[in-house]
Amino acid sequence: MTFRRLVFYSFVTILPMAMASADPQSKTSFQWKWKENQVLELNEYHDVFFRVGTKTVEREDKNRVVMKPKKCSTDSCLVNAWFDTYLRYGKTSGPFWKDKEFLSDFTLFRNGRYEVPNEFIMPNLRSFPSFPDTAVSVSDVWKLPAEESFDFNSERIRVKVVPEYTFQGVFPWSEGNYKGNCEKITYTYPIFYNKPDGEKMVPNVPYKIFGFASGTVFFNASRGVPEFKEVKLSYTFIYPNGTVQEANFHIKGVYFLRNQINAKDKESIREDILEDLIVGYTGDLNGTKIGDPSKDKTNGKLPNEENLGRITDTGEIPSPEKKTDPKNLPVSVRTSEDGIVFSLDSILFDFNDSKLKPEAETAVTKIAEILKKYPDREIRVSGHTDNIGKKEYNQKLSEDRAKSVLHSLVDLHKMDEKHISFKGYADEVPIVPNDTEENRHKNRRVEITLVLD
Numbered sequence: 001m002t003f004r005r006l007v008f009y010s011f012v013t014i015l016p017m018a019m020a021s022a023d024p025q026s027k028t029s030f031q032w033k034w035k036e037n038q039v040l041e042l043n044e045y046h047d048v049f050f051r052v053g054t055k056t057v058e059r060e061d062k063n064r065v066v067m068k069p070k071k072c073s074t075d076s077c078l079v080n081a082w083f084d085t086y087l088r089y090g091k092t093s094g095p096f097w098k099d100k101e102f103l104s105d106f107t108l109f110r111n112g113r114y115e116v117p118n119e120f121i122m123p124n125l126r127s128f129p130s131f132p133d134t135a136v137s138v139s140d141v142w143k144l145p146a147e148e149s150f151d152f153n154s155e156r157i158r159v160k161v162v163p164e165y166t167f168q169g170v171f172p173w174s175e176g177n178y179k180g181n182c183e184k185i186t187y188t189y190p191i192f193y194n195k196p197d198g199e200k201m202v203p204n205v206p207y208k209i210f211g212f213a214s215g216t217v218f219f220n221a222s223r224g225v226p227e228f229k230e231v232k233l234s235y236t237f238i239y240p241n242g243t244v245q246e247a248n249f250h251i252k253g254v255y256f257l258r259n260q261i262n263a264k265d266k267e268s269i270r271e272d273i274l275e276d277l278i279v280g281y282t283g284d285l286n287g288t289k290i291g292d293p294s295k296d297k298t299n300g301k302l303p304n305e306e307n308l309g310r311i312t313d314t315g316e317i318p319s320p321e322k323k324t325d326p327k328n329l330p331v332s333v334r335t336s337e338d339g340i341v342f343s344l345d346s347i348l349f350d351f352n353d354s355k356l357k358p359e360a361e362t363a364v365t366k367i368a369e370i371l372k373k374y375p376d377r378e379i380r381v382s383g384h385t386d387n388i389g390k391k392e393y394n395q396k397l398s399e400d401r402a403k404s405v406l407h408s409l410v411d412l413h414k415m416d417e418k419h420i421s422f423k424g425y426a427d428e429v430p431i432v433p434n435d436t437e438e439n440r441h442k443n444r445r446v447e448i449t450l451v452l453d
Contacts, residue, residue: 027135028167028183031110033224034077039260039453040067040225043378044253045418051246062086062096062421063253064378065123066453068260076109082453083122084378086421095406098380098423116149121156124149129165129185129217138169148191155205163189163213173218173228176418177375178254180227182220189213191235201240211235229253256376261452266335269452273333273340276370331363339377339452342367343431344405346444354400356408364405367448368413378451379420381406386440387427399424405446 034040046061064084069077081104086096104120112130114123130144143164150157168184195207215231233249261269330345348360356364371379383398402422409415432439 027137028221029135030112030131030183030219030221031224032077032108032112033110034069034072034257036069036072036077037260038069039258041065041256041258042067042253043256044251047250049246049248052243058089060088060096062088062418064451070105074110076107078105079108080105081122095403095410095417096421098382098421113144114147121149121151124151128215129163129187136167138167140167141165146189150209152202152205155202157193157205157209159191159193159209161189161191161213163187171218175228175252175254178228180218180220182218182227185217185219187213187215187217203240206237206239206245208238209235223257225257226255228255263335266340266452270333270335270340273370277331277333277366330360331367336449337453338380338449340450342448342450344446344448346441346446348446349401349404352397354397354404356404361408361412364408365413368409368415371409371415371448371450372413374450375416375419377419379409379415380447380449380451381409381420381422382429382447382449383422383424384429384443384445384447385427386430386443387434388440391426394426395424397424398426401446405448409448 042063042065044061044063044065046063048059048061050057050059063086064082066082068080070080071078083100083102083104085099085101087099088094088096102120102122104122105117106120106123107115109115111133112127114126116123116126125146125148127144127146130146132142132144136142141164143162146161146163148159148161150159165185165187168186170182171184172181173179173184189212191209191211191213193209195201201207211234213231213233215229217226218228219226229252231249231251231253233247233251235247237245237247239245330348332343332345334341334343344360344363348357348363349355350357371377381402383400383402385394385398387394399422402424406417406420406422409420410417427434427443430439430443431445432442434440434443
């Protein structure tokens, strides 16, 4: 197995924890308490290290998991989950590349146990943690079965493990701009797998896996959901051809609990965003623009004034008589299954060039101002082309244009790159058929998605 193929998606998607009080003899019961109208989002960041012989590869992974209960009973919830994975190589800053997407339906029992149908590979760490039936005190220890599922190209290997959990009490946690104070559980377990005698060896699939895991999970017992986790995983894979591969993961993840957003909510957000894209214009004889500190006496808005100007491809603020129809803007805004999509017209770039035109920064600046109002949300930048030209060229052009917009958001507008990723799609995702020049023009675009689900 190559370094590229071994992408271990360490989604300890749901790591609940226990609660301690000032009295170490007090007991706490643990169970999941989320409801059908709630969404639990996990944002994970992995430091990854691979070694085969003297060759090493370092990588950073970012995983976003969105879990929605479809139906809940007193003892379990049927969960619909989306798994998005992102990569960047080397110990460097810079944008994450959008890698893969996975969907999954699984059952999460109130005690933390999972049941995952065979057709789904996610989550691959299952029943972490599981809770005892009785309440626990600080320093109590328990063991319950769990499973790791390794999905290789031609075979899936499931390894049964038995983690040992210890309830530590209530402690503070912090990660970046996020912090909390809730119940802390630590756990450890060894990993060992040896292909049974008589089973056929498969190339690029290990016949032996061994390793060790240790983790800390903060679970808010009163709310019944996790808040933060930190996990260290170490694996050694031995392949039929004698290759020995080591893989180490250091994972940190923050959870966010929120109510689900419906189609009506999304449309309301889209309308608010369209309002934010409007640029004010005074329309007086001196041509004064809103925001001119020497002449603006009304905090950017004159009495009875309408917002008449909108962004154009030149950055110009149109006069009232040129009153721009929103359909003619180089930036359109629509709702999607994922959230709100800003679509940047290809006129913001020179022909066959990935560099943003200087005047295009007007549009990106306005979009950045809007995106900063949603600091905890995922931002995806995607590049798209028409179907004219070679596939390889279009793929690179679409990636370069997406990166150009991303770098503008990060470098010029100081947006947090940890929440932004890019991907080029060439002509794979047209919004209209590539059957006319007008339609091909529409397909040549860069999109910025504000992820709401």
